[in-house]
Amino acid sequence: MTTLLRTDGVTKAFGGVRALDDCSLAIAEGSVTGLIGPNGSGKTTLFNVITGYARADAGEVYLGDRKITRYAPDKVFNAGVGRTFQLTRIFPTLTVLENMLVPARNGGRGRALEQLEFVGIAGHHDQLAGTLSYGQRKLLELAYVLVADPAIILLDEPAGGVNLTLLSQIAARIRELNARGKTFLVVEHNMEFVMGLCDRVAVLDAGTVVADGPPDIIRTDPRVLDAYLGTDVTG
Amino acid sequence: MTRTARLGGLAVLAAAAIAFPFVYSSPVDTNYGVYALIFVTVASAWNIFSGFSGYISLGQAVFFGSGAYTAGIAARDWHMTGTSVFLLLPLAAAVSALIAVPFGLIALRVRRHTFIVITIAVFFIFQLMAADFSFTGGTVGVQSPFLPWQAATFNNPFYFIALAAAAVTVTAAWLVRRSRFGLQLRAIKDDEDRALGLGVRTMRVKLSAFMLSACITGFIGGVWFLYLTEVLPSSGYDPLFDLSIVLMAFLGGIGTLSGPVIGALIIEPGRLWLTTRFTNGYLSEILLGALFLLVVLFMPRGIVPTGSEWIRRLRTRGRPAIEPVKAPAGGAR
Numbered sequence: 279m280t281t282l283l284r285t286d287g288v289t290k291a292f293g294g295v296r297a298l299d300d301c302s303l304a305i306a307e308g309s310v311t312g313l314i315g316p317n318g319s320g321k322t323t324l325f326n327v328i329t330g331y332a333r334a335d336a337g338e339v340y341l342g343d344r345k346i347t348r349y350a351p352d353k354v355f356n357a358g359v360g361r362t363f364q365l366t367r368i369f370p371t372l373t374v375l376e377n378m379l380v381p382a383r384n385g386g387r388g389r390a391l392e393q394l395e396f397v398g399i400a401g402h403h404d405q406l407a408g409t410l411s412y413g414q415r416k417l418l419e420l421a422y423v424l425v426a427d428p429a430i431i432l433l434d435e436p437a438g439g440v441n442l443t444l445l446s447q448i449a450a451r452i453r454e455l456n457a458r459g460k461t462f463l464v465v466e467h468n469m470e471f472v473m474g475l476c477d478r479v480a481v482l483d484a485g486t487v488v489a490d491g492p493p494d495i496i497r498t499d500p501r502v503l504d505a506y507l508g509t510d511v512t513g
Numbered sequence: 514m515t516r517t518a519r520l521g522g523l524a525v526l527a528a529a530a531i532a533f534p535f536v537y538s539s540p541v542d543t544n545y546g547v548y549a550l551i552f553v554t555v556a557s558a559w560n561i562f563s564g565f566s567g568y569i570s571l572g573q574a575v576f577f578g579s580g581a582y583t584a585g586i587a588a589r590d591w592h593m594t595g596t597s598v599f600l601l602l603p604l605a606a607a608v609s610a611l612i613a614v615p616f617g618l619i620a621l622r623v624r625r626h627t628f629i630v631i632t633i634a635v636f637f638i639f640q641l642m643a644a645d646f647s648f649t650g651g652t653v654g655v656q657s658p659f660l661p662w663q664a665a666t667f668n669n670p671f672y673f674i675a676l677a678a679a680a681v682t683v684t685a686a687w688l689v690r691r692s693r694f695g696l697q698l699r700a701i702k703d704d705e706d707r708a709l710g711l712g713v714r715t716m717r718v719k720l721s722a723f724m725l726s727a728c729i730t731g732f733i734g735g736v737w738f739l740y741l742t743e744v745l746p747s748s749g750y751d752p753l754f755d756l757s758i759v760l761m762a763f764l765g766g767i768g769t770l771s772g773p774v775i776g777a778l779i780i781e782p783g784r785l786w787l788t789t790r791f792t793n794g795y796l797s798e799i800l801l802g803a804l805f806l807l808v809v810l811f812m813p814r815g816i817v818p819t820g821s822e823w824i825r826r827l828r829t830r831g832r833p834a835i836e837p838v839k840a841p842a843g844g845a846r
Contacts, residue, residue, distance in 0.1 A: 329710060355712040369703040372696070379693065380700045382712030426712065 281342075282307040282461050283328070283359070283430050288337035290323055290485075297323040299485035301337070305430065310452065310462040312472040312493070315482035316506055321465045322364060324482070325432050329361050330354040341429070356382055360428035364435045364465075366415045368422075370408030374399065377407050377418055381426045390425055397421045397451060413444040420451070430461040437468040449475050473497065481505055527680075534672050543668035545782045550675035551737055552781040556761040556773035557682040558729035561689055562722040563759075564768040567702035568624070571755045572616070572632030575639045576727040578749030579612050580605035580734025585655030585744055586648060594658045599674075602735045609731020610724045617723040621716060624705070640750035654745035657738055671740045678736065679774075682729050686770055689722070698722055702768070753798065757784070760805050766815030775816055780804075 283305040290298040297320045305311050313321050326332035328339050330351040339347045341357055349357065369377050378390035394400040397417040402410060407418060416436065423431055433452075437445050445468075452462055452475060466472045472479060472493070479496040481489040483505035489496055496502055534543045555577065563570045583605040588598045620631040643649045662670070689695040697718045700708040709715045738744045758773075761780050766772025780801070787797035812819050 331706070331710065351706070351710040352712050352714055355710055361710065363707075367704055367707040369700050369707070371703055372699060376696055376699075379696055380708060380711055380713065382714075422711065 279306040279308065281305065281340075283463065284340045285324065285328065286338045286340065288324070288327055288334045288339065290320075290327055290332060290334055296485050298327065298334075298337075301482070301485055301487060303480055303487050303490070305461060305463050306478070307461055308456070308459050309478055310456050310464065310476045312476035312479040313463060313465045313482060314467070314469070314472060314479060314502075319482040319505070320485040321482055322434060323485075325361060325434055325465065328354070328432065329359060352382070355426070355428070358429035359432065360423035360426060360430070361432040362416075362419045362423060362434055362436065364438060366412070366419050368407045368410070368415050368418050370406065372407055373404050374407050374410070374418060375403040378422050378425050381422055383427075384422075384425045385427070393421045393425045394418075396424070398447065413440045416440055416444070416448065420448070424455070430463065431455075433462060433464045433466075435466055436464065437466055437471045445471065530676055534669050538665075540665065540668050543672050545785055547668055547671045547675050547740060548785055549778055549781045550672065550679045551733055551740075552758065552761060552777040553679040553774050554675065554682045554733045555730055556758045556765075556777040557679070557686050557770075558726045558733070559758050560762050560767065560769075560773040561682075561686050561729075562698075562719075562726035564762055564773065565689065565695060565698040565702065566719055566722060567768075568621070568628050568719065569759065570620075570632045570723075571629055571752075571759065572620070572636040573726070573730055573758055574750050574752070574754045575612065575616065575632075575636050576609040576730035577734035577737070577754060578639060578643065578744065578746075578751075580609045580731030581738035581744040581749045582643065582649055582655060583608040583731070584735035584738050585650075585657060588658055589655060595661060598658055598660075598739060602732050605735030606728045606732035609734065610728035612731075613724040613727035614720070616727075617720045621719045621723065636750060636752070636755065640746050643746035643750055649746070652746060654743055654749070655738075657742045660739070668740075671736065674736055675733070678729070678733050683770065683774060685725070685729070689725075690770060694718065694721070699768075753801075756805070757781070757801065760801065760808065763813075763815055764804070764808050766817030766819075769815070769817045772815050772817040 281304045285301055285303045288298050288301045289296065301320065301324060303324075313324070315321055323332060327334045330346075330349050330353065334347055337347070338345055341359060344357065346354055346357055346359070369380060372380070374394065375387070375390060378384065378394060379387070384390060391400055391403060394403055397420055399410070399414050399417050399421070402414065407415070410418060420433075420436070436448050440448070449471065452464075456462060464472065464476060476493055478491065479493050480487050481496060481499070481502050488505055489499045489501045491499070533546055537543065537546075555573065559570065559573050562568065584598065584601045587593070587601050587604060593601070616635055620628055620635065623631060644652050649655065660667070689698070697708065697713050700713060701715055701719065705715055734749070741748075757780060761776030762773045763776070764779065765774065765776030784797045784801065787800060808815070
């Protein structure tokens with residue numbers, strides 16, 4: 279399988295704290311990769327570095343063969359990397375349909391409605407986005423990233439704060455898109471969600487990838503237990 | 514409101530605006546009309562950038578004064594006389610738009626209160642330059658060439674030029690709001706970083722709107738100069754001018770199309786009336802400040818949004834404003 283997105287020795291420090299420390303990760307094209315790790319392990323910082331919201335102190339980020347390390351967020355998106363945020367960010371004073379038309383290369387009104395239909399909120403298209411429920415906002419954010427048809431989508435805690443029905447709906451949509459060839463990198467704390475959805479899981483601890491492999495192997499990897507529980511596996 | 518009713522309302526407004534100087538033909542009355550329309554134009558131009566993007570600029574006088582000075586300096590140095598000076602208005606617009614480029618490249622890198630402070634700083638730089646440079650006439654300013662028109666109807670051509678400028682500006686604001694460009698500006702107002710992360714070239718969008726706003730303001734600044742026949746550093750670059758247009762937009766409804774128009778039509782004639790009615794020249798300024806406070810405290814969204822909400826409440830009394838949507842099977846809640 280070819281690598282679609284790769285970080286190569288990425289380091290990022292905030293003051294004296296190293297949020298990312300020589301972080302290297304490769305995402306295969308057409309995969310759903312989970313990125314897990316304890317709070318403060320650098321997952322969101324890695325997303326920020328990849329999508330241009332934070333600048334890496336060292337290391338490189340590649341999309342295919344293209345180096346995108348110092349690209350601004352708009353350029354990263356236009357290169358084919360879409361993302362959602364941990365705390366959902368929509369445009370509350372625009373209608374749901376207008377939200378869909380904000381992204382560059384959105385394919386027009388027809389495609390926007392198609393994507394809203396796909397995530398199940400087309401009935402709300404002329405409503406102000408600020409009036410949507412939290413779960414609907416999650417779906418809208420996913421839909422307006424999808425509308426630009428990015429090569430890879432980075433989802434930051436898609437299951438955070440949503441009910442079980444919506445959770446299975448989000449998982450179903452990700453699976454359906456993945457079956458059509460879309461690549462995903464998912465940060466999530468809900469282990470059941472990650473293990474059921476992803477075909478590969480990478481574990482981040484103190485800014486470094488400490489384990490990387492199929493979910494069944496990762497589940498029993500002592501380094502993962504160490505990262506989460508602080509147990510001394512070598513001892 | 515239906516499309517036909519809206520078009521009908523606009524036609525009545527346009528007819529009333531055209532008929533105004535014929536019905537109220539005294540120069541005192543038409544003077545009210547000229548000033549009101551100049552401020553309708555400026556407030557709407559300000560709204561195209563600040564209202565839609567949320568970047569509150571207190572430096573619009575930079576473009577207004579520069580438009581006025583451009584027309585004055587060019588007319589003086591190129592020895593232009595008579596009505597040919599009106600040919601300088603596009604130049605006034607172009608110079609103001611050009612000034613907006615470095616101004617915007619500096620100020621638009623920052624947001625919110627820092628942006629406001631920078632616009633004020635740039636404003637004072639321009640006011641000081643106008644007072645200190647010799648080519649701007651220093652503190653004496655620049656006078657416009659004599660226009661050989663009769664005193665009784667002198668205001669009328671200015672009235673119609675200002676009316677045309679106001680109509681073009683409101684139309685431009687309408688077109689911007691309906692366009693993808695306008696959508697991007699409104700997205701920037703909601704969450705600029707998110708818009709950037711969706712591929713919107715935010716700096717380019719903001720700068721384009723800033724330049725468009727400056728261009729219109731420079732044009733009408735030139736009209737104002739020819740009407741008033743002189744520009745001084747204190748009148749061209751007047752801090753009260755900036756406060757007035759912000760108040761007009763806030764009073765009417767910032768970011769709406771009709772809000773700045775309504776605000777300008779209330780405040781500017783009101784200010785002129787107070788200035789001429791009472792000998793205390795500061796009364797209008799004191800009342801302007803008091804009105805600003807009242808608007809911010811009791812009607813922060815302005816007349817148009819608040820009025821629309823009242824009407825909607827009356828029409829939807831007893832039932833939800835938004836009809837519940839039947840969700841598809843397994844739909845999100």
